[in-house]
Amino acid sequence: MFTGFMINAWATATIVAIVAGVVGYFVVLRGAAFPAHAIPKGAFAGAAGAALLGINTLIGLAVFSLLGALAIGTLGRRGRQDVVTALALVLMLALGAAFLSLTTQYEPEIYSLLFGQILGVSTTQILPIAALGAVCIAAIAILYRPLMLSSIVPEIAETNGIRSYRIQIAFLIVVALATTMTVPVTGALLIFSLMIGPPAAARSFTSRPLLAMALSVAIALVTVWAAIAASYLVNWPIGFFVGTLAALSYGTGRGWATWRRTHTGPRPATALPRQPATDHA
Amino acid sequence: MHQLYTAVFEPGFFASAQVHVAAAIGGIVAVVSAVVGVFTVMRGQSFAGHALGDVSAAGGSGALLIGLTPLAGFVGAGIAGAGMMDMIGVQRLRGRDLATGIVLGAAIGGSALFLYLGTTTGTATGATQQILFGSIFTTTPGTVTAVAALGALALASIATIARPLLLATLSTDIAAARGAPVRLVGLGFMLALAVSVALSSLAIGALLSTALLIGPAAAALRLTKTLPGALATACLTGVAATWLGILLAYDSYYWGPGHHSLPVSFFIVAIIFATYLASGLRAARRQAAVPVAAAADRDRIAA
Numbered sequence: 149m150f151t152g153f154m155i156n157a158w159a160t161a162t163i164v165a166i167v168a169g170v171v172g173y174f175v176v177l178r179g180a181a182f183p184a185h186a187i188p189k190g191a192f193a194g195a196a197g198a199a200l201l202g203i204n205t206l207i208g209l210a211v212f213s214l215l216g217a218l219a220i221g222t223l224g225r226r227g228r229q230d231v232v233t234a235l236a237l238v239l240m241l242a243l244g245a246a247f248l249s250l251t252t253q254y255e256p257e258i259y260s261l262l263f264g265q266i267l268g269v270s271t272t273q274i275l276p277i278a279a280l281g282a283v284c285i286a287a288i289a290i291l292y293r294p295l296m297l298s299s300i301v302p303e304i305a306e307t308n309g310i311r312s313y314r315i316q317i318a319f320l321i322v323v324a325l326a327t328t329m330t331v332p333v334t335g336a337l338l339i340f341s342l343m344i345g346p347p348a349a350a351r352s353f354t355s356r357p358l359l360a361m362a363l364s365v366a367i368a369l370v371t372v373w374a375a376i377a378a379s380y381l382v383n384w385p386i387g388f389f390v391g392t393l394a395a396l397s398y399g400t401g402r403g404w405a406t407w408r409r410t411h412t413g414p415r416p417a418t419a420l421p422r423q424p425a426t427d428h429a
Numbered sequence: 430m431h432q433l434y435t436a437v438f439e440p441g442f443f444a445s446a447q448v449h450v451a452a453a454i455g456g457i458v459a460v461v462s463a464v465v466g467v468f469t470v471m472r473g474q475s476f477a478g479h480a481l482g483d484v485s486a487a488g489g490s491g492a493l494l495i496g497l498t499p500l501a502g503f504v505g506a507g508i509a510g511a512g513m514m515d516m517i518g519v520q521r522l523r524g525r526d527l528a529t530g531i532v533l534g535a536a537i538g539g540s541a542l543f544l545y546l547g548t549t550t551g552t553a554t555g556a557t558q559q560i561l562f563g564s565i566f567t568t569t570p571g572t573v574t575a576v577a578a579l580g581a582l583a584l585a586s587i588a589t590i591a592r593p594l595l596l597a598t599l600s601t602d603i604a605a606a607r608g609a610p611v612r613l614v615g616l617g618f619m620l621a622l623a624v625s626v627a628l629s630s631l632a633i634g635a636l637l638s639t640a641l642l643i644g645p646a647a648a649a650l651r652l653t654k655t656l657p658g659a660l661a662t663a664c665l666t667g668v669a670a671t672w673l674g675i676l677l678a679y680d681s682y683y684w685g686p687g688h689h690s691l692p693v694s695f696f697i698v699a700i701i702f703a704t705y706l707a708s709g710l711r712a713a714r715r716q717a718a719v720p721v722a723a724a725a726d727r728d729r730i731a732a
Contacts, residue, residue: 181530242698391538
């Protein structure tokens with residue numbers, strides 16, 4: 149389990165889990181689950197386009213995920229965010245369908261682009277993934293304060309001169325970068341599970357941002373490691389284990405939060421106020 | 430004149446049985462999706478509307494494995510998914526977003542397993558592509574009846590709860606104060622959405638299902654100010670886009686020298702996206718003319 153090609157799988161999964169845990173914390177905080185689903189899924193069309201033109205898959209993925217992020221960000225200024233995300237996603241998928249109809253794409257390749265092929269990562273793939281991952285973490289570190297402020301209290305962020313529109317675009321670009329690096333290994337659909345389940349679970353355990361982020365990374369790591377081990381032993385697709393474990397971790401977090409509420413009374417005031425309960429996100 | 434006619438409708442378009450079935454199913458699904466979609470967009474549940482397509486597709490591939498009909502799998506998983514989203518999600522937009530994401534993530538994991546098991550036992554050729562995009566040209570005439578019946582069921586449920594649903598959509602607080610069962614109405618809507626999305630993703634694929642649910646409704650809500658107006662505009666836009674898309678896909682076979690037709694979903698989505706962008710231009714112009722009234726109006730519709 150720890151020899152040869154498996155070493156690459158463990159290393160890649162670790163990088164992916166760290167990035168997903170950190171970026172995903174803000175995805176959950178900002179209520180950006182739909183863009184986090186749409187960008188990787190739509191970027192898949194870029195891979196099909198790259199296959200059609202005969203260029204590197206990573207370039208296709210990067211172009212489409214960035215275009216998707218920009219489309220969601222700019223159109224979302226005028227229209228409703230969720231509507232714009234849905235339409236950007238279907239447009240990208242429709243282009244993907246058109247590309248695929250023009251090539252004779254091989255079915256297993258589509259499957260692996262959607263669901264990942266982490267067990268087939270080559271040593272040369274690890275370096276670019278690590279580099280892009282470092283860029284994502286660095287971008288989050290630089291954006292940390294304005295991103296945090298505009299995610300939690302957008303109105304106060306605006307009065308402090310933080311343009312939420314710019315923050316939104318910057319954040320979506322980070323999601324797009326994370327997507328580009330992870331789609332070839334984890335698949336377009338699984339990175340989404342990792343970006344939602346572990347951070348949401350972490351937020352049930354603590355409301356302190358840095359601690360929650362660390363916990364989110366830890367849960368994501370446990371999830372992918374357990375998924376690789378299980379996938380290796382049972383020979384079922386890793387995606388099944390990642391999806392199930394991510395949902396399970398969220399369920400555990402919710403259960404814990406409920407248990408603590410009923411056993412220790414009302415929760416003490418937290419350092420950061422939660423998003424007010426309105427439908428105007 | 431005849432030349433123009435044959436340039437628009439390539440030979441055999443009206444005689445093709447495939448085209449008849451596609452036009453019938455596409456038309457029914459477009460109308461049901463448009464009506465459900467208007468409420469979906471107003472309630473800000475586009476993500477759930479899209480996710481339920483993937484969830485029901487997971488059910489479809491699971492049903493194939495254990496020997497059930499795909500229809501049972503699609504509708505069953507859609508309803509179960511909608512129920513779970515409603516159970517997990519609190520009434521806030523962000524909680525709903527997260528609940529949708531969790532259910533979607535788990536369903537995708539299930540899809541990965543079912544497709545893998547299906548492919549290794551050698552029954553699900555082209556299943557991944559079918560689930561990603563679907564195809565309107567491969568549906569059989571037999572599906573038309575099931576699609577029409579389930580579509581009527583979804584529309585009837587929406588009509589039954591229309592008044593409290595609209596009230597709860599525009600203002601949860603006022604609806605609750607008036608004694609409307611907000612929570613129950615929300616669940617009822619989710620179930621109607623699940624049935625509608627399940628049947629559309631079975632009949633025309635997850636991709637077109639989302640496009641027809643969100644696009645026409647979103648464009649209509651930017652163009653008209655009343656609910657009946659929005660419903661009518663959305664239905665017309667959806668049906669027109671579907672039929673025009675089918676025509677263009679049919680014609681595209683004759684365009685290039687290679688005789689290679691482009692997928693119908695590509696044309697329908699392109700038309701819908703263009704319509705949405707155009708509706709934005711009109712809404713922006715109207716807003717520039719009467720900024721205060723238009724803004725108040727937009728808030729009222731989008732609340």
